Amino acid sequence: MKSLLLHAKEFCYRPVKPAIKEYRDEVKEGEEKCFENALVVFVTVEDQDSANPKGVVSAAVDDIVKHLERVKASSVIIYPYAHLSPRLAPPHVAVKVLRLLEEELSSACKVDVHRAPFGWYKEFKLHCYGHPLAELSRTYTAPPERRSYEKKYLVLTPDGKVYEPEEFLEKADPELRILIEKEALGKELGEAENPVTRLAGKFGFEWEPYSDYGHMRYEPHAALMLEAVARYSWLVAQRLGIPVLRVHGTNMFDLSIKAVREHAELFSDRLYDIWADKKHLILRYAACHQQFAILKDYILSYRDLPLGMFEVADSYRFEQPGELLLSFRLRKFHMPDLHILTKDVDEAIKIVREKVQPVIHEEASKLGRSYVALYNVTSSFWEERFNDILEFVKRDGRPALVSIIPPLYYWVINVEYHIIDAAGRPREIATFQIDIGNAKRFGIKYVDSEDKERHPVIIHTALIGSIERYIYMVLDTAVQEYQKGRTPSIPVWLSPIQVRVIPVKPHDEQLAFAEEVLNKLLEAGVRADIDDRDISLGRRIRDAAREWIPFIAVIGSREVETKTINLTVRKTNDRLSVTIDELLAMLRKELKGYPLVEQTLPVRVSQRPTLAYLEKSVFSAR
């Protein structure tokens, strides 16, 4: 809120004609009002004030009252004045704030408080005193309002028993114990290095220092992984066995749209917003806005449900700088967001149980991981749907932590699936929610079998988590392999380079055969490259190993002779002699069900510059 405080010997104004239709104060047109020895407060309500109107008004009242005592004016005039800021609050907020200011100021000071009407063109006459305090300008701000509410934690076991968290602690498996201690008991976890972000750096996941906090850049190895996971997330969505439409949206939405604004208010201070052309735009925090905006235009029958909509959405959340974590908590990230429209809560529960939950768990187990669940449920859902919640927990196959909260948001249940990472921290990866509010808010409808219009219940889910978090889980898995004394690796389908071909002598006939092998791999869609640099074999082997390449194919005179490949397999540390067809068969087996993604680097290693990120040592302290 911006204001100009003028101490006037005399002040008169007259409403000339209406300026806006809505939210206008009712006054008699042309009626002049005059005041003597008045403090005239010109006020501009700014957009940011809507986050905490009470706080801003209270700051303003405190200051105005103090100032009144000093200048000893006999009345105060609150005068709406839209010209002190380029970032105006929308009229409905401005009116609300101005009225609140009038009300609070009246009860806080002894003199008369008058408010000039909002929404009118007015003329005014002002005779300002010349003393030092007669003219002041002020900016009033307040931090956004925090919603605080009581959370009640419980543990629910698959056999239907309910425990207090403390009570269950001894019975809990180590992973659940960590989740309970952190989430429910607020235990501090102490200092721990995070080896995962270090490993991420080695693959070219880095902060971009030329951008805002929490924005990453993805160098060639990382860019490949990001793309591969994005493509994979779509394959996973299609595996649900229900119809899913894939869309591509925009990342900015106009806050003056009511549905957008209402949805945004739930998100409060984590909104990432920008101003352009006098429009206040928010950056989407998931694909919700876009998909709902599309779905509201669809004509849907109950026969069309369940229906999914999917996008890998660039998403933005204004996280506090101190809580950012590379490839995990970001201001910009990529969300493979799936929304499933269902007829009602019963159908939503059925779909989650039969389709969503199995896929979420299956995807974690493909990486050798398992989730420990945190169920956030509203109190009424807990009471009315206990058996359905229990059925979910049964399907998770292990006890879950449950948090019961008031119905503040659009969902009735919001399940977070956490891994426990190498540093012993719970990290949310996958999630699903059942949403009963947004269909109505965005005007999404379907016609039921009795020809009645109804709002669908929407399942929100990130089956594999955000792209970056899925990668975090992959890298964390590698770190944990290393901690167990095994050779750390990442899945072949996700390896930026899958096969490195190394001719012992990178000239003569070895190179020709090596290139033949390379081309056969490339034709099969394998990401293969060739280290044709004129340096020692040992050095090239070392470089390939340092890049964590799963298959290293050495080709020397012996191999040229026998038409074979001398293959080193990272994961098992095996050295094998195989034919090209045998190698292709091995790769086909590994890559089945995963996307083939084109490589992000030149095929010849000699044509690549030195990539500094590859030089990073990962497990230095051991």
Next chain:
RNA sequence: GCCGCCGUAGCUCAGCGGGCAGAGCGCCGGCCUUGUAAGCCGGUGGUCGCGGGUUCAAAUCCCGCCGGCGGCUCCA
């Protein structure tokens, strides 16, 4: 955002009870012509995060800022 720790070459780091800015890797040049985790020799490379202060003299001590890491708050 709050508290604590840390910012030295492209990377990993040493130097920091003040006195000419260092090593290894990388990179460049030359030699070697290669069989499974660094072939040999030489060279190159710095606004010691930024700004201010103390001092004859600051990478080193002090203050402020910026950035990173860890913890906390937060996580619809």
